[in-house]
Amino acid sequence: MAETRGRDSRNELRKMALVASPAPAAQAAEAELRQRYEWTDIGDADVIIALGGDGFMLQTLHLMLDRHQIRPVFGMNLGTVGFLMNEWRLDALSDRLQRARAFSVTPLRMDAETIDGERYSSPAINEISLLRETRQTAWIEVSVDGRVVLPELVCDGVMAATAAGSTAYNLSAQGPILPLGSGLIALTPISAFRPRRWRGAILPETAKISFRVVDPVKRPVSAVADQREIRDVSVVNISIDRSIALTLLFDPEHALDDRITMEQFAV
Known part of the structure; x- marks a missing residue:
């Protein structure tokens, strides 16, 4: 049975679209998520869930720019590095979206x-x-x-x-x-x-x-x-290009600004 979609801060349903890289791990995760949650097309979505690695995240962002359908993106890592992605988990996606921190990126x-x-x-x-x-x-x-x-x-x-x-x-x-x-x-x-x-x-x-x-x-x-x-x-x-603002969503414990800061101390 599909889990109820997440709600935003105004208690309105957040319609989710799902995209995945062609990698086998991402395709398997996509199949699991489609059984668990309700989904819509990108044009009707409030948020996009992207499964893959950093390269696929960039591909997804460029696809939105090409289609002029810019939506917040919550990525889950099923690639190699996944610096722009969150941890892959099947459960509690609605709660994660409610708690997610938003970061604006200007290209x-x-x-x-x-x-x-x-x-x-x-x-x-x-x-x-x-x-x-x-x-x-x-x-x-x-x-x-x-x-x-x-x-x-x-x-x-x-x-x-x-x-x-x-x-x-x-x-x-x-x-x-x-x-x-x-x-x-x-x-x-x-x-x-x-x-x-x-x-x-x-x-x-x-x-x-x-x-x-x-x-x-x-x-x-x-x-x-x-x-x-x-x-x-x-x-x-x-x-x-100040005419464009892209929004990436991250788990609070996995936020992009913290990850960039910690990279300065990586050895």
């Missing part, structure tokens, strides 16, 4: 132009990265708020990361961990060769970042907004 916006003059725009919840496409190192001019701050960054790549994404690829590239709500963006090089001593920068989220690829034909570069790649870019402009 970056990438506006890219290719060497053929094509233009693309895409949001990024975690990071926007530029990556060399061949064995040739990338040569990238970096500007902030219209001022050239690095005339020539010779590297494998460079990225701009949000606070929510600062513990992902950014951290692997030895970038800084940013507290949630800090209003900051991490600008982090990937295997920088020159200038040798530049290790990145921390910028206010009001900053407008521009990357211009020097000699993009000989040294081609791709731009990736989370999981979306644009190849052979010549210019990439990045800024916070």
